[in-house]
Amino acid sequence: MTTELFLMTHQRPRLTDAERKALNNAVAHKRRVAARQVIVRENMPLTQCTLLTKGFVHRYKDTEDGRRQILALHIPGDFVDLHSYPLKRLEHSVAATTDVEIALFPHQAIRELTTVSPNLTELLWRSTLIDAAINREWLVSIGVRTAAKRIAHLMCELRARLERIGMADRNGFDLPITQIDLADATGLTPVHTNRMLRQLRTDGLLDFRDRRVIIHDLDRLADFAEFDPSYLFLD
Amino acid sequence: MTTELFLMTHQRPRLTDAERKALNNAVAHKRRVAARQVIVRENMPLTQCTLLTKGFVHRYKDTEDGRRQILALHIPGDFVDLHSYPLKRLEHSVAATTDVEIALFPHQAIRELTTVSPNLTELLWRSTLIDAAINREWLVSIGVRTAAKRIAHLMCELRARLERIGMADRNGFDLPITQIDLADATGLTPVHTNRMLRQLRTDGLLDFRDRRVIIHDLDRLADFAEFDPSYLFLD
DNA sequence: CGTGCAATTGACGCCGGTCAAATGAGGTGG
DNA sequence: CCACCTCATTTGACCGGCGTCAATTGCACG
Structure with missing residues (x-):
């Protein structure tokens, strides 16, 4: 249907x-x-x-x-x-x-x-x-969150939304966008987005490469991003 | 009514x-x-x-x-x-x-x-x-516009909306908010908001003091802010 | 194998944040 | 009526996060 x-x-x-x-x-x-x-x-x-x-x-x-x-x-x-x-x-x-x-x-x-x-x-x-x-x-993200947290927060959001339609689990999801798209969504430059992705990877929070997001510890990521899904009205 | x-x-x-x-x-x-x-x-x-x-x-x-x-x-x-x-x-x-x-x-x-x-x-x-x-x-404003343009853009928006209910004209309007409010709306700090307001005043674009916005040349302000009111669906 | 775009990295600069202090205005109680 | 408190506004000095510029690498595709 x-x-x-x-x-x-x-x-x-x-x-x-x-x-x-x-x-x-x-x-x-x-x-x-x-x-x-x-x-x-x-x-x-x-x-x-x-x-x-x-x-x-x-x-x-x-x-x-x-x-x-x-x-x-x-x-x-x-x-x-x-x-x-x-x-x-x-x-x-x-x-x-x-x-x-x-x-x-x-x-x-x-x-x-x-x-x-x-x-x-x-x-x-x-x-x-x-x-x-x-x-x-997103306004809150761009308005008050630092670059790394913006990206982390967006990833938490996408994961939660994708999980509901069976396209994500706690360990990650496919995300077919470029770093340029990610930059334009978060109000950052592609260069800085790349740097922040590297940092998130180094910190073991998030690994985005080859159009796939890998999450090792979702709770830690959500905690870092200060992610509260109530705005998604998932019910 | x-x-x-x-x-x-x-x-x-x-x-x-x-x-x-x-x-x-x-x-x-x-x-x-x-x-x-x-x-x-x-x-x-x-x-x-x-x-x-x-x-x-x-x-x-x-x-x-x-x-x-x-x-x-x-x-x-x-x-x-x-x-x-x-x-x-x-x-x-x-x-x-x-x-x-x-x-x-x-x-x-x-x-x-x-x-x-x-x-x-x-x-x-x-x-x-x-x-x-x-x-x-606002997402566009905070995402891509510089501080002065964000403020100018918001002022253009408020003027347009207030004009429709008879609370503004081309020369200005009463705006009963603090610079702190303005800062929190535009994703800036109060300190920088104050500096940008001074600059807008010096440049003759906008004068916000004592809870009143004075505009000398609306076209020039709108031009500076790249303000296009179509998103307000004023009809 | 050349072309084009995404990803990556380094060097450097600046916009806007942080910290701190002074000034001013309004409100309140003695 | 003044002393005092609180909060908004203003300004200066300094700093740092993120942007800019530029070059390189890697990969997909024709």
Whole structure:
């Protein structure tokens, strides 16, 4: 089922089988997109939403002086731009990090869902707000945490999110992004990101190489990063 | 009308008079809160939402090492914690910046609104997502902008938002926050914030003193800050 | 085998943080 | 009405984390 991972990560409010089926039926069609291709361009009028079913996607904003801030990293099961339904456009862009598979939901179909089921409305709404909570935690990271802790914190977050869809365990996970992506997500330079990764590796906290994160002692890493997952609303 | 400023700042989707009235009737009661008092505490179960009708409020998170990151500044007409309706708790705290007046909406009343009116649902949902868009723009600010530009950008944002509710014009606005608040919002230290304010003043871009922002040339300020208001969805 | 991009490392510089102290303004109690 | 306290603002001196610049290495791919 296309929406399987999404529903797996959103346990509340509880849905009836009819509601689950209705959500799944709202898919208009599916698409594949190649790595590094732009999926949604900033400020373009939108009429559908994107659910990520396979691969990784990132949301980002380019600045005048050629810098890029990554605003979010999305994993399978994430409703990447559900917020385009009430907003009708996005103020940032979305691109495929890896080769991906996506499912498209016409805004009109979502509106019908919200008309029929307040329960489903609440769940979809909630989903967009958990994304916002993650945005805020990143604000805290970039605002007050040191470079090494920012990276460590992000890794803890990704691990927790990936674990829920069966793509991570306590010892690590595959992370198909570059150090440049990681730098743009944490507000650091690639050079300094590299140095901090080396330090984290030397300290035995984290080993990120060849697109894979290896964690030797998750508790110690979480402790170092001051990671408290309550902002993820994992429930 | 309690919801007057809120409706003034959310023009779409268009509401019928009945919908406006229904929203207004969802207010359970009003309260005053003194400056610096906490209104919502992190992770406490919530059963109602807070609409700010008078004064300023901020959302923030404290870190273990005693630092504070301000996540949002709210002005009259803002639905400060509407996101608590789908989330049932907040992962951050909310406090009164000044003496404030607030109106409280029980979650149950909001649920009834969403059951009755998809239109109203979309508007409320949209409101929470505009807050999220502002969070993301702050992420860009802290992630890639220099100290002076961060401050200038925030001032442009606040001016634009305040103008819409008649509390600012092109020449400036009252801003009842301290330099410490400003520092915590921009991810800077109070000392450096003070230095940057002096520089902005010297450069003739911005004069923030005695709780008032004076702008001599808005276009020049916006240009310096690379301020593009599209993320505010002002319409 | 050349091309291009990611990863890595060293040298150096600067933006913004830290520390410390002075000034000023508002509030409160004697 | 003044003494005193508290907190915001301001400034100077110094420091360090992270950025900048530049070069090298490694790897994938055509």
